[in-house]
Structure formats: C-alpha cells, structure tokens
Amino acid sequence: MNLRHAWIDFRLLFGKRYTAEKCGHDTRRSGRIHAFDTYRSKQMPLNMNGTADWCLDCIGKMTIRCAWCGNPIFIADPITLYVPNKPDELPEYAVRYGDDPVSVVGCMLMSCADTSADRSGFWMPGDDGKGRVARVPSPFEIMLATGKAQVVEDVGSIKEAVASARRAEEFLRGA
Numbered sequence: 001m002n003l004r005h006a007w008i009d010f011r012l013l014f015g016k017r018y019t020a021e022k023c024g025h026d027t028r029r030s031g032r033i034h035a036f037d038t039y040r041s042k043q044m045p046l047n048m049n050g051t052a053d054w055c056l057d058c059i060g061k062m063t064i065r066c067a068w069c070g071n072p073i074f075i076a077d078p079i080t081l082y083v084p085n086k087p088d089e090l091p092e093y094a095v096r097y098g099d100d101p102v103s104v105v106g107c108m109l110m111s112c113a114d115t116s117a118d119r120s121g122f123w124m125p126g127d128d129g130k131g132r133v134a135r136v137p138s139p140f141e142i143m144l145a146t147g148k149a150q151v152v153e154d155v156g157s158i159k160e161a162v163a164s165a166r167r168a169e170e171f172l173r174g175a
C-alpha cells in the first residue's frame with residue numbers, strides 16, 4: 001500500500017459521516033463522547049441499513065452513573081444488577097431494574113462487581129432515546145442452570161455473552 005492509498009483509507013474510516021436513523025443528527029461513526037467528567041472513545045455499530053442508529057452526542061446523553069460508585073456507565077458497557085439491601089438509601093441517580101425485587105444498574109469495576117460472573121447485561125440504547133438494560137444471563141446464572149462452570153474471556157463482549165447464553169439454551173433443550 002502506498003501513502004496515497006493509506007490516506008484515502010484513513011479518510012474513509014474516519015471522515016465518513018452518517019445521518020443517524022433514530023435521532024436524525026449528522027454524526028461520525030467513531031469519536032469521543034463525554035459524560036460526568038469522563039471521556040470515552042466509541043465506535044458505533046452500523047445497523048442493517050449500513051448507517052448508525054444514534055449520533056455520538058445522543059449516545060453520550062444516554063450515559064448513567066453506577067448505583068454503587070457513581071462512575072459513568074456508557075452505552076455498550078457491561079453491567080451488574082445487584083439487589084440492594086436498602087433501596088431507599090441509594091443515590092437518586094441510581095437506575096432501577098425490575099420491581100420485585102428491585103435491582104439496580106452497577107458497573108463492572110473491581111470495587112463494584114464481586115466477580116465477572118455477575119455480568120448480567122449491557123447498557124444499550126432504547127428506542128425512546130434513553131439507555132436501557134439489555135439483559136443477558138450472567139455466567140453465574142448459566143452455571144446454576146446448566147451445572148457447568150463458565151469461563152469469561154471478555155466480560156465486555158456482547159458477542160461472547162450472547163454466544164454463551166445460546167450454548168446454555170441448546171444444552172438445556174438437549175438435556
């Protein structure tokens with residue numbers, strides 16, 4: 001590859017702009033987003049039509065704070081859903097999930113998650129422009145259901161989470 005080609009490839013990767021389908025804003029596919037004094041680099045997955053669903057600004061606005069440590073949880077971050085002993089004592093920004101029992105969205109930092117086996121979902125864009133919990137069975141839940149120990153290679157990988165849930169489903173169906 002000569003330099004000229006390298007430059008063209010670079011432009012294709014980073015210069016291309018999209019009109020985000022769900023919010024209608026003009027956006028690049030990758031860039032930095034900012035929320036709660038933290039920056040994070042993001043590359044948005046493209047949807048079926050080959051464009052982005054949301055712009056980087058809207059993705060940034062969907063950031064929430066961990067119920068336990070207050071650190072930001074960005075879109076596509078893995079999350080825990082622990083049940084608090086005293087829900088009323090949690091900070092106001094804590095995001096609740098479920099009613100009975102109430103669990104709250106927490107981050108996967110070592111100080112907040114007991115183990116990567118507690119990864120219970122991902123923080124994902126909802127159609128209403130707010131983030132939402134995309135639930136996946138945690139490695140711990142899969143272990144309880146199948147009786148098989150689970151190895152987590154990458155706790156932040158949605159692909160791996162979905163694949164191991166599918167394997168567990170097939171195993172349980174065959175059993």
Ligand SMILES: [Zn+2]
Pocket residue numbers: 020023024025054055056057058059
């Ligand atoms: Zn937008």
Ligand SMILES: [Zn+2]
Pocket residue numbers: 066067068069070071106107108109111112
């Ligand atoms: Zn946390």
